Amino acid sequence: MSAAADPRRAEMPRQGDKPTVPVKDHVNGLDSSEQGNSKPGLTRRFKNQFKSSFPEAAQDIKIIGGMTALKSKVKSELQDSTLYPEVDKVSEVRRGLDLCSEEKSFLEKRTARTRDSFARYIGVDPASVHPDDVPTLSFGGSGGGFRAMIACLAYCDHMQRMGLWDCLTYVAGVSGSCWSLAAAYTFGKANFASVIEHCKTRLSPWHPLSGDAVRTLLSSPGGAHVTLGPLIRKSKNGLQTVAMDLYAVFTTGWIFFQHDPADDPGGSTKKEVADYQRSWQRYSSAREHTDTGAHPLPIMTAIRHERPWRDWHDKEAPFRQADHEKGDHARAAVAWFQWFEMTPYEIGCDEIQAWVPTWGFGRPYKEGKSVTQLPEQSLALLLGLCTSAPAGPLTSYLATISRNLPSNFLGNWIHSMAHAVTKIWGKQGTEEFENHHPLHACNEHNFMYQYTHVDAGSRRPPGIENSPRIHLIDSGMDNNCPTYVLLHPKRGADVIINMDASSDVQKDTFPERVNQIGGRRGLQFQRRHKDAKPGGDPKDPDRFKGMYAQVFDGTTSERPATVTDSYGRTVPTPPAEVYPHGCTMIYMPLLPNERAVADFDPSTAKFSGSYNLVWTPEQVDTLVKVCHANFEEGEATIKAALYEAWQRKTAARIAREG
Numbered sequence: 001m002s003a004a005a006d007p008r009r010a011e012m013p014r015q016g017d018k019p020t021v022p023v024k025d026h027v028n029g030l031d032s033s034e035q036g037n038s039k040p041g042l043t044r045r046f047k048n049q050f051k052s053s054f055p056e057a058a059q060d061i062k063i064i065g066g067m068t069a070l071k072s073k074v075k076s077e078l079q080d081s082t083l084y085p086e087v088d089k090v091s092e093v094r095r096g097l098d099l100c101s102e103e104k105s106f107l108e109k110r111t112a113r114t115r116d117s118f119a120r121y122i123g124v125d126p127a128s129v130h131p132d133d134v135p136t137l138s139f140g141g142s143g144g145g146f147r148a149m150i151a152c153l154a155y156c157d158h159m160q161r162m163g164l165w166d167c168l169t170y171v172a173g174v175s176g177s178c179w180s181l182a183a184a185y186t187f188g189k190a191n192f193a194s195v196i197e198h199c200k201t202r203l204s205p206w207h208p209l210s211g212d213a214v215r216t217l218l219s220s221p222g223g224a225h226v227t228l229g230p231l232i233r234k235s236k237n238g239l240q241t242v243a244m245d246l247y248a249v250f251t252t253g254w255i256f257f258q259h260d261p262a263d264d265p266g267g268s269t270k271k272e273v274a275d276y277q278r279s280w281q282r283y284s285s286a287r288e289h290t291d292t293g294a295h296p297l298p299i300m301t302a303i304r305h306e307r308p309w310r311d312w313h314d315k316e317a318p319f320r321q322a323d324h325e326k327g328d329h330a331r332a333a334v335a336w337f338q339w340f341e342m343t344p345y346e347i348g349c350d351e352i353q354a355w356v357p358t359w360g361f362g363r364p365y366k367e368g369k370s371v372t373q374l375p376e377q378s379l380a381l382l383l384g385l386c387t388s389a390p391a392g393p394l395t396s397y398l399a400t401i402s403r404n405l406p407s408n409f410l411g412n413w414i415h416s417m418a419h420a421v422t423k424i425w426g427k428q429g430t431e432e433f434e435n436h437h438p439l440h441a442c443n444e445h446n447f448m449y450q451y452t453h454v455d456a457g458s459r460r461p462p463g464i465e466n467s468p469r470i471h472l473i474d475s476g477m478d479n480n481c482p483t484y485v486l487l488h489p490k491r492g493a494d495v496i497i498n499m500d501a502s503s504d505v506q507k508d509t510f511p512e513r514v515n516q517i518g519g520r521r522g523l524q525f526q527r528r529h530k531d532a533k534p535g536g537d538p539k540d541p542d543r544f545k546g547m548y549a550q551v552f553d554g555t556t557s558e559r560p561a562t563v564t565d566s567y568g569r570t571v572p573t574p575p576a577e578v579y580p581h582g583c584t585m586i587y588m589p590l591l592p593n594e595r596a597v598a599d600f601d602p603s604t605a606k607f608s609g610s611y612n613l614v615w616t617p618e619q620v621d622t623l624v625k626v627c628h629a630n631f632e633e634g635e636a637t638i639k640a641a642l643y644e645a646w647q648r649k650t651a652a653r654i655a656r657e658g
Contacts, residue, residue: 074232084375091360091370102345109293117166135494135645143175143476145610148501152180154627157192172299172482178386181298185286200617208254230378248384286344302472303337336574337478385472441471505589522578524557541594549634552585596629
């Protein structure tokens with residue numbers, strides 16, 4: 001029974017009730033009595049009786065007692081350079097389309113590693129491959145909730161097993177795939193198989209926002225600090241926190257929460273806890289795997305809704321409504337989504353040609369420099385920008401969280417959020433995030449705010465420099481594959497492999513979607529084998545033969561006047577930097593595979609829905625098995641496309657040399 005449905009909750013202490021006996025504080029190592037929180041009148045005998053009758057309430061009291069001093073502790077850490085060395089540095093906005101120096105250094109080291117791996121993978125003698133002829137190969141993972149996260153992990157795991165991973169230069173994600181990259185490049189230590197095993201123990205039996213999951217996180221050693229600390233830091237930074245921030249820290253906190261090996265027979269006695277590694281909450285820590293060129297550079301994505309002719313509606317929000325299908329959004333005839341990218345090195349947007357160090361994102365800026373030197377923003381909050389809130393009884397979950405927090409801490413405004421969300425959903429409580437975001441996007445300081453110096457008496461032109469806040473949302477709102485960032489003109493992609501775990505992969509929407517982005521970049525993509533169609537018999541093991549890896553040839557072309565956006569509307573083509581040469585796209589949709597798992601369709605099976613965040617170990621295994629089989633089905637196509645790209649680059653080099 002969930003906490004929200006438990007009738008005992010009516011008899012539990014209301015939020016704000018203080019513990020009356022000493023309770024160990026996991027954050028500060030103090031008893032509640034030492035913090036001045038003991039309350040006369042509750043005897044030890046009654047406490048024991050109470051704990052026996054209502055064990056969940058006792059745990060809630062522990063949580064509240066443990067968080068009493070958390071706010072002051074987090075505040076005291078804000079300028080501690082021993083914990084956060086970056087607070088001693090001023091962050092500056094970098095302008096231009098060129099790659100940052102750290103990414104250039106990465107490319108030099110990665111290129112030196114990929115030649116031999118590429119030759120082995122396509123089956124040729126490494127001596128016959130000129131270093132300049134090795135194609136730049138990238139992989140992109142789509143959105144689609146935990147289905148996309150698990151699928152991205154499985155495809156990357158297969159690439160690591162078969163040697164293709166060592167040929168990649170970049171790996172990017174949209175929405176759910178961003179969870180995959182964040183996990184793999186932090187606690188996964190760049191080993192996707194280990195992250196898959198972690199998912200089997202972590203993704204069930206509780207939803208990340210359930211009462212049980214919330215209690216488990218907040219009552220674990222360090223759990224309150226690592227989960228709620230980022231929210232406290234954000235509020236101290238002058239930013240209003242919203243429901244999506246809560247979703248971010250609790251969902252990421254649950255995904256990252258480590259299994260206790262002491263629970264297993266023969267396991268070690270070392271207990272892994274919520275903040276076992278502080279570095280796991282810092283995206284820049286992924287440099288451990290990229291500075292040497294040992295692994296591809298990970299890119300997470302989010303988008304911003306640009307309306308160039310208007311200033312903001314108010315101090316915090318550019319639109320009156322959060323829903324991107326209504327109100328100002330729908331009336332914005334000349335507006336588009338700008339793609340922002342996040343690497344361990346920088347966060348920025350090639351359209352506005354502005355970037356800040358990853359450790360400097362989230363600070364307030366003026367005229368291109370940070371005015372307050374704050375710690376690097378939590379990876380959990382970054383993931384909140386990249387991932388949308390899947391369905392589920394979100395109002396109940398928020399209400400559960402509010403019950404578990406004291407009123408003098410965060411409970412009051414969380415309770416208000418829960419009430420507001422309930423009002424949005426209405427009496428029926430329909431809670432599906434389809435192609436819109438009915439919740440307000442997270443608030444972040446805009447690093448381009450007042451970037452240009454303006455003399456006294458002059459008026460700043462409308463646009464992003466007038467926005468004190470920047471709102472980034474799930475890039476699946478614009479396109480469910482990260483093609484845009486992989487086609488950055490300076491990255492020189494020759495082949496892009498897109499794994500698509502969208503729910504509509506059998507509706508053949510990818511040609512339209514890839515050309516929505518391709519048109520912006522000055523590329524036209526054509527499917528090479530246009531006659532590939534699925535068979536009609538769902539029991540036929542060859543029903544999707546030839547469709548697990550589909551080749552799209554991209555050639556340079558004039559940018560079209562209009563494109564079809566993600567809502568099916570014909571709109572003026574948004575601005576973007578043109579890609580300078582052709583590119584091969586290999587499209588790998590997450591299709592059923594009757595040979596691997598009979599009678600299982602990842603797009604329609606109830607447990608693999610985009611909005612389900614509870615997966616059993618058997619369900620994880622089922623999807624992973626299908627993904628591995630699908631990749632094997634398409635691997636010959638991939639090798640042939642890589643061979644072709646190598647031959648093209650070889651011919652071009654020879655022609656240049658005359």
